[in-house]
Amino acid sequence: xxxxxxxxxxxxxxxxxxxxxxxxxxxxxxxxxxxxxxxxxxxxxxxxxxxxxxxxxxxxxxxxxxxxxxxxxxxxxxxxxxxxxxxxxxxxxxxxxxxxxxxxxxxxxxxxxxxxxxxxxxxxxxxxxxxxxxxxxxxxxxxxxxxxxxxxxxxxxxxxxxxxxxxxxxxxxxxxxxxxxxxxxxxxxxxxxxxxxxxxxxxxxxxxxxxxxxxxxxxxxxxxxxxxxxxxx
Numbered sequence: 001x002x003x004x005x006x007x008x009x010x011x012x013x014x015x016x017x018x019x020x021x022x023x024x025x026x027x028x029x030x031x032x033x034x035x036x037x038x039x040x041x042x043x044x045x046x047x048x049x050x051x052x053x054x055x056x057x058x059x060x061x062x063x064x065x066x067x068x069x070x071x072x073x074x075x076x077x078x079x080x081x082x083x084x085x086x087x088x089x090x091x092x093x094x095x096x097x098x099x100x101x102x103x104x105x106x107x108x109x110x111x112x113x114x115x116x117x118x119x120x121x122x123x124x125x126x127x128x129x130x131x132x133x134x135x136x137x138x139x140x141x142x143x144x145x146x147x148x149x150x151x152x153x154x155x156x157x158x159x160x161x162x163x164x165x166x167x168x169x170x171x172x173x174x175x176x177x178x179x180x181x182x183x184x185x186x187x188x189x190x191x192x193x194x195x196x197x198x199x200x201x202x203x204x205x206x207x208x209x210x211x212x213x214x215x216x217x218x219x220x221x222x223x224x225x226x227x228x229x230x231x232x233x
Contacts, residue, residue: 017045018079022181026122029083032115036094039108040078043100048074054096064105067092081181082210087116126214129207134159141215143198162202165195171203179207 020037023030040046046054048071055074058065067088069077077084077093084090094112098105127140137143137159167188174186186203188196204213 016047018048018075019180021079021081023081024183026119028115028118028122029081032083032090032112032119033081035108035111035115036078036090036097039094039097039101039103042103043097046097046100051093051096054100055092058092058096064095064109065092069093081179082208083116083119085210087113090116125216126212128209129205129211129213130209132205132213137201141197141201141213143201144193159198162198165199168199168203171199172206175203175206 018040021033023033051074052071055065055068067086067090069086069089069092073084073086073089074093076082077090091109091112094108095105097103098108132140143159171186171188174184177184186200188199190196
């Protein structure tokens with residue numbers, strides 16, 4: 001039995017409806033994900049295998065189907081909150097769903113392209129996670145560096161080796177929920193240099209590389225937050 005299917009009482013297989021992506025900002029990304037989910041439901045909530053078969057069976061000269069997303073990519077396009085990196089994959093999923101739903105595929109493809117570009121152009125606060133290296137973690141996130149004894153930093157890096165503790169499991173649960181679209185807040189309390197900021201960084205770095213991490217602290221934390229935060233439209 002496939003992961004997106006479950007047995008019915010009669011022993012027949014039926015598709016498991018994919019979850020809806022929960023997106024706050026930017027508005028264009030939220031509208032894109034809502035539109036994709038709407039056409040997915042209008043198409044009868046087909047299984048991932050059925051969508052993949054539609055993609056595979058599309059004519060190689062079919063210009064409305066420009067991509068060849070995998071089964072897992074199709075799932076992320078429909079249900080995952082982040083913006084898919086490939087516009088062609090998003091358009092392909094939209095087109096095959098539109099055809100199943102008897103929608104105007106060409107019109108939907110144009111709308112999807114416009115929303116994808118608008119979402120790609122939108123800039124959030126902070127930096128994408130894949131831009132952080134040890135130096136940025138130390139400078140931007142105020143994580144304490146390792147003590148420099150001899151050439152230790154050259155050999156082992158500026159960040160000390162991380163030792164997991166009980167609270168790391170709880171932080172991972174918050175991060176996993178956030179990746180699935182459920183917002184939350186985690187607060188660590190402890191004395192100076194007990195590893196609070198480092199623990200938060202180790203948890204946050206598990207998120208997809210395109211997610212943005214924001215640590216407002218200049219000129220002051222309240223001023224930075226008020227100056228850069230954007231309302232959710």
